[in-house]
Amino acid sequence: MLLNIFYIAIALLALSFCIFIHELGHFIAAKKRGLIADRFSIGFGPRLFGWKWRGTDFRISLLPLGGYVSLPQLADMGRLEGGEEEEADDLPPISYADKMIVAVMGAVFNIILAFCLSLILWGVGRDIVKTTIIDVVPEQIVNSDDEIVAGPGFEAGLQSGDTVLEINGEHINDWMHLQNSVMTSTGREDDGRPSVEVTVLRDKEELTVTAYPVLVTSEDIRTLALQPGTDLVVSMVQENMPAFEAGMLPGDQPIELNDEPITSSAFLSVYLKNHKGGVIDVTVLREGNEVVLPIEPRIARGEDSPRFGFAYYYEAQTERVHLNPIEQISAMARTMKSTLIALVHTESDVKVRNMSGPVGIVHGLTAMARYGWIDLVWFLALINVNLAIFNVLPIPVLDGGHMMFATISKILGRPLPRKVMEGAYTACIVMLLSFVIYVSFFDVKRVGQDMGIGQDDEAPAAQVEEANPTEPTNEELTAEDAENAEKINE
Numbered sequence: 001m002l003l004n005i006f007y008i009a010i011a012l013l014a015l016s017f018c019i020f021i022h023e024l025g026h027f028i029a030a031k032k033r034g035l036i037a038d039r040f041s042i043g044f045g046p047r048l049f050g051w052k053w054r055g056t057d058f059r060i061s062l063l064p065l066g067g068y069v070s071l072p073q074l075a076d077m078g079r080l081e082g083g084e085e086e087e088a089d090d091l092p093p094i095s096y097a098d099k100m101i102v103a104v105m106g107a108v109f110n111i112i113l114a115f116c117l118s119l120i121l122w123g124v125g126r127d128i129v130k131t132t133i134i135d136v137v138p139e140q141i142v143n144s145d146d147e148i149v150a151g152p153g154f155e156a157g158l159q160s161g162d163t164v165l166e167i168n169g170e171h172i173n174d175w176m177h178l179q180n181s182v183m184t185s186t187g188r189e190d191d192g193r194p195s196v197e198v199t200v201l202r203d204k205e206e207l208t209v210t211a212y213p214v215l216v217t218s219e220d221i222r223t224l225a226l227q228p229g230t231d232l233v234v235s236m237v238q239e240n241m242p243a244f245e246a247g248m249l250p251g252d253q254p255i256e257l258n259d260e261p262i263t264s265s266a267f268l269s270v271y272l273k274n275h276k277g278g279v280i281d282v283t284v285l286r287e288g289n290e291v292v293l294p295i296e297p298r299i300a301r302g303e304d305s306p307r308f309g310f311a312y313y314y315e316a317q318t319e320r321v322h323l324n325p326i327e328q329i330s331a332m333a334r335t336m337k338s339t340l341i342a343l344v345h346t347e348s349d350v351k352v353r354n355m356s357g358p359v360g361i362v363h364g365l366t367a368m369a370r371y372g373w374i375d376l377v378w379f380l381a382l383i384n385v386n387l388a389i390f391n392v393l394p395i396p397v398l399d400g401g402h403m404m405f406a407t408i409s410k411i412l413g414r415p416l417p418r419k420v421m422e423g424a425y426t427a428c429i430v431m432l433l434s435f436v437i438y439v440s441f442f443d444v445k446r447v448g449q450d451m452g453i454g455q456d457d458e459a460p461a462a463q464v465e466e467a468n469p470t471e472p473t474n475e476e477l478t479a480e481d482a483e484n485a486e487k488i489n490e
Contacts, residue, residue: 004366011365014376015358016042018110018383019067022391025109026069027056029102035094039070074099074402099406103399107388111329114384117377118325126374127318129175129228132164134200136227138266144215146304148273151266153224156211158200164226165206166199173331175228175316180335182213183222184342184350194222194349215349222349227264230314234284241309246295248284248310255290256283265312272297273305282308332385340389357436359443396421396428 019042030037036055041047043061050059061067073094137158138151164172167181187195189212199208213222234252237244254262257271258281279296297306323331342350356364361383368376392400401424409415 007366007369008362010369010376011362014365014380015362015383018113018380018387021109021113021384022106022387023067023069025105025107026102029105030069030071033094033098033101035071035073035098035102037069037071039068041070042067044068071102074102096406096410100403103402103406104392106399107391110384110388110391114329114332114381114388115325117381117384118328120377121328121374121381122322122324124374125320125322126378127320129316130319130321131228131317132172132175132178133228134158134160134162134164134226135229136160136264138225138264138270140270141214141216141225141266142269142273144217144220146273148270149214151225152212152214153226156198156209156224158198158209158211158224158226159202162200162202164198164200166197168197177331178226180338182224184338184348185213185222186342186345186348188347196224198224219354220349220351221354225266229317232262232265232268232312233315234310235313236311238309241307242295242297243293243308243310246282246293248282248293248295249286252284252286252291254282254284254312257281259283272307275306328381329385332382333389336386336389352435352438353442355439357439357443359440359447363443363447396424397432401428
């Protein structure tokens with residue numbers, strides 16, 4: 001319990017630090033340009049505590065959903081990051097250049113922090129699944145409707161040993177890139193089926209096939225159900241479930257069901273879906289020895305398929321890479337870009353509910369803290385890149401919105417009407433708050449599933465954080481991400 005609190009505290013401090021760096025960029029730029037900065041707040045709402053220094057009220061506020069620097073001279077643009085109304089009639093006006101520089105420096109500071117964190121990762125290296133060679137192509141998988149369907153990779157003719165070169169004409173660098181490209185793809189056939197073009201190297205010849213991703217998990221994400229060489233490792237065994245009663249332990253590696261080799265999570269899901277009752281001999285590797293556990297799965301209330309009652313992660317064949325900061329930041333930006341495009345594209349299956357808000361981000365940071373400091377540093381770099389990109393979008397109340405209004409005012413040669421700006425800001429504040437509330441509902445649901453909260457008494461924990469969080473599997477979702485995806489497990 002205390003250890004969990006410790007990790008959560010690290011996550012909250014890490015997120016607050018990212019916000020602090022963003023606002024520090026605004027603050028320093030404003031001071032350097034001679035502007036008045038009367039408040040520097042981490043969080044919104046009522047002031048909890050703080051101090052005043054050189055005319056600025058540095059405060060921690062009640063709602064830890066962001067932060068703001070209050071700059072009265074930017075009143076014609078609205079408050080830079082929120083705060084209270086300010087009367088700026090008696091203050092000297094500021095130039096267009098001042099407005100643009102101050103607005104953009106928050107994102108610039110986030111990129112600088114991401115670059116510094118990436119320098120650390122460049123030096124120490126980071127374990128990823130570098131290969132794009134397919135090891136497992138399941139013949140059948142279970143889709144999001146809990147139906148057994150043909151494996152999309154198998155149906156497309158992909159084979160074990162194929163090396164994936166491109167997805168939709170985009171060069172694939174590693175396994176995570178492969179999965180993200182499929183999940184955020186926007187191709188769709190006339191009959192509504194999602195589609196992707198996959199180019200592979202087979203017997204020294206390039207081959208391009210059209211594959212039709214299947215939607216899996218409760219998140220309805222696209223997958224080709226392909227896997228590199230991995231092992232399944234039990235991470236948690238739920239009490240009072242068949243696996244627990246049979247003596248399964250965390251760290252066990254399930255390798256066979258009734259003498260049939262477990263080739264993938266898809267195999268496990270399909271096997272249980274087809275199970276007609278009775279005991280299944282589950283062979284696991286435990287400390288180098290094979291142990292056979294007779295387990296009779298049970299069907300939980302409200303479900304159709306029997307469950308063992310254990311969660312697992314993938315122990316992938318990883319490679320330590322030393323990517324330079326430019327390569328790392330470019331990859332993070334590429335993922336953010338593809339996610340945003342997929343989010344607004346009408347033919348994509350990425351929805352707002354797949355995104356993560358403050359709750360999901362803190363949960364992700366907590367998971368990364370458990371995995372180790374290297375994964376935590378990587379995720380912090382990812383968050384800062386995402387913050388930078390998101391904040392420069394031309395949306396009122398965001399930095400990009402301020403720059404947009406400043407540019408419009410510059411073109412018109414006069415400030416925009418206050419009512420117009422207030423209406424735009426109010427509408428966007430309502431929209432963003434609605435977004436936060438909406439995605440937080442799903443975040444809380446995911447966290448609850450991950451912790452085994454809110455489930456049927458007989459239901460197993462539905463999700464578990466991956467042991468190697470940098471490398472998602474075919475059943476993962478990238479969001480915030482995403483890249484901090486979580487798996488559906490048995």
